[in-house]
Amino acid sequence: MSSMESWDVIVIGAGPAGLAAALAAHGAGARVCIVEREVRPGGILKQCIHDGFGLVRFEQKLSGPEYAWHDIRAVRDAGIQLYTDTFLLQLEREEGFVLTLQNKERAVFQLKARALVAATGCRERTSRQVFIYGQRPAGVYTAGTVQRLINIQGYLPGRRCVILGSGDIGLIMARRLTLEGAEVVGVYEIKAEPSGLSRNIVQCLEDYNIPLHLAQTVTAVHGSERVEGVSICRVGPDLRPIPGTEEYIPCDTLILSVGLIPENDILRPLGVELDRRTGGPRVDQRLHSNVPGLFSCGNALHVNDLVDYVSESGETAGKAAAEFALGGRKTPQRVPLLARGNIQYVVPQYLDLEHNAPAVIYFRGECTLSRVEMHLLSGEKVLMRRRYAVIRPPEMERVVLNPAELTESNEIIISLGG
Amino acid sequence: MKTLVCIECPRGCKLEVTRREGKILVSGNRCPRGQGYAERELVNPSRTLTTTVKTSFADFPLLPVRTDGEVPLDSIPALMERINTVQVSRRLLPGDVVMPQLPGTHVALIATAAMTALDTPASGE
Numbered sequence: 352m353s354s355m356e357s358w359d360v361i362v363i364g365a366g367p368a369g370l371a372a373a374l375a376a377h378g379a380g381a382r383v384c385i386v387e388r389e390v391r392p393g394g395i396l397k398q399c400i401h402d403g404f405g406l407v408r409f410e411q412k413l414s415g416p417e418y419a420w421h422d423i424r425a426v427r428d429a430g431i432q433l434y435t436d437t438f439l440l441q442l443e444r445e446e447g448f449v450l451t452l453q454n455k456e457r458a459v460f461q462l463k464a465r466a467l468v469a470a471t472g473c474r475e476r477t478s479r480q481v482f483i484y485g486q487r488p489a490g491v492y493t494a495g496t497v498q499r500l501i502n503i504q505g506y507l508p509g510r511r512c513v514i515l516g517s518g519d520i521g522l523i524m525a526r527r528l529t530l531e532g533a534e535v536v537g538v539y540e541i542k543a544e545p546s547g548l549s550r551n552i553v554q555c556l557e558d559y560n561i562p563l564h565l566a567q568t569v570t571a572v573h574g575s576e577r578v579e580g581v582s583i584c585r586v587g588p589d590l591r592p593i594p595g596t597e598e599y600i601p602c603d604t605l606i607l608s609v610g611l612i613p614e615n616d617i618l619r620p621l622g623v624e625l626d627r628r629t630g631g632p633r634v635d636q637r638l639h640s641n642v643p644g645l646f647s648c649g650n651a652l653h654v655n656d657l658v659d660y661v662s663e664s665g666e667t668a669g670k671a672a673a674e675f676a677l678g679g680r681k682t683p684q685r686v687p688l689l690a691r692g693n694i695q696y697v698v699p700q701y702l703d704l705e706h707n708a709p710a711v712i713y714f715r716g717e718c719t720l721s722r723v724e725m726h727l728l729s730g731e732k733v734l735m736r737r738r739y740a741v742i743r744p745p746e747m748e749r750v751v752l753n754p755a756e757l758t759e760s761n762e763i764i765i766s767l768g769g
Numbered sequence: 770m771k772t773l774v775c776i777e778c779p780r781g782c783k784l785e786v787t788r789r790e791g792k793i794l795v796s797g798n799r800c801p802r803g804q805g806y807a808e809r810e811l812v813n814p815s816r817t818l819t820t821t822v823k824t825s826f827a828d829f830p831l832l833p834v835r836t837d838g839e840v841p842l843d844s845i846p847a848l849m850e851r852i853n854t855v856q857v858s859r860r861l862l863p864g865d866v867v868m869p870q871l872p873g874t875h876v877a878l879i880a881t882a883a884m885t886a887l888d889t890p891a892s893g894e
Contacts, residue, residue, distance in 0.1 A: 397882070400820070400821060400835075400881065402835060406778045406779070414881040415833075416833050416881045416883075420863045420881075420883055501821075503830075503831060504831070505830050530820060531820075531849075548781055550775070550781040552774070553773075554816065558842060746779070746780075
């Protein structure tokens, strides 16, 4: 296998994270290629035709395809090799990484890399992962599938739709379905507060008079060939349906917007350590996992709410992967960064004390909290504190830690408190 | 007094808006864009419209498009009807004009995606 095509860095996935990673690795002097299973680069942004992307990075309100185009063009202009329509079959580790791939031109072939950036994105939670009774008629979709059908393929999946879950994609699709002539009967959210951004409640639901029902959920799907209706129910504070509150809603389509799960199955054979809370690899601030040379970024690392931060993490991972591949293999000296009081999760999960560049830290609160303070503690020493008027779980928070603050310690703790 | 949620960025500031002596007073905004948003929202709510148009290419059946400025919210259903009659028969790039002026507005409809394959020399950049 000595003739195997060999690269310094291979990036898996040509979505926003992968494109940014490849550009950063290229910029750092590495020979880099990207492998992408779809025909066109851009990842999920291809179907996110609504605007609001790029406010942080470009200070502009771009649509998803426009945001992607910025990086697609840069990758093309840099002459970075992009294998599209190419499926990754297997990933092995031997003196670096060996990828077994398949595409139309080369059938099954292998590529070798010193460092790997996994930018594989996330997938949607499906009806099998939420508890709904009933038969399995046609007309039950995830919001992302509906988005693809309408925006890429040009099919309207239904005429009268119920949306379960108030995630952003569901809200965006409520508006999109309405614009394309379907009726959205309502959005039902099991929790007492919406899980999508407030601006999407306004511009997707209120603009089009689509009702949002909080603390209600779908308990059954009716119909044998095609969805004919759903049963909805009020729920108590324990999120269990309240008997006697059941209501039948006639509809031909049920759309689920009930969460996203980072996609990392392909990494399992490498022995990567995953975080149960984020669903992504546990990494240090350079987004380096426990597997030497394996980096993670974007929605595969944790589900982001802004693509701008997906790109930012891609850049971090790509640059670090290039440095690893080109020989800066200083052994990391990692201490765990632990999420405590009121923190749902924190990324990175480790801080490398050897690395002397600012560390970007992302975290989410566990519940909505008003007037709280975030503390970053190393033993007795306060590394950082910051006040927040409000913390909401749908909105990810980002802080930057100055490396000069880092000192020898066994663990660093992040928490939110009054 | 009226409460609004600013939609200029994902922060979604809660705005408290009061009219006093012909002026619109805004509080709760964490940046100056909130003031402009509240003023427009009270007088004439307007939005960027994003949708798709048909193309004549089998490998790219729908082209995503958007208005290159905001249009009145209540004009959107009529604009959708008009936009749905358009069919694109040229390979376009982001920013290329699909319709120079939407009826009753001063804004154009522009392409937001590249219909060319990556290795094709791009035109009109």
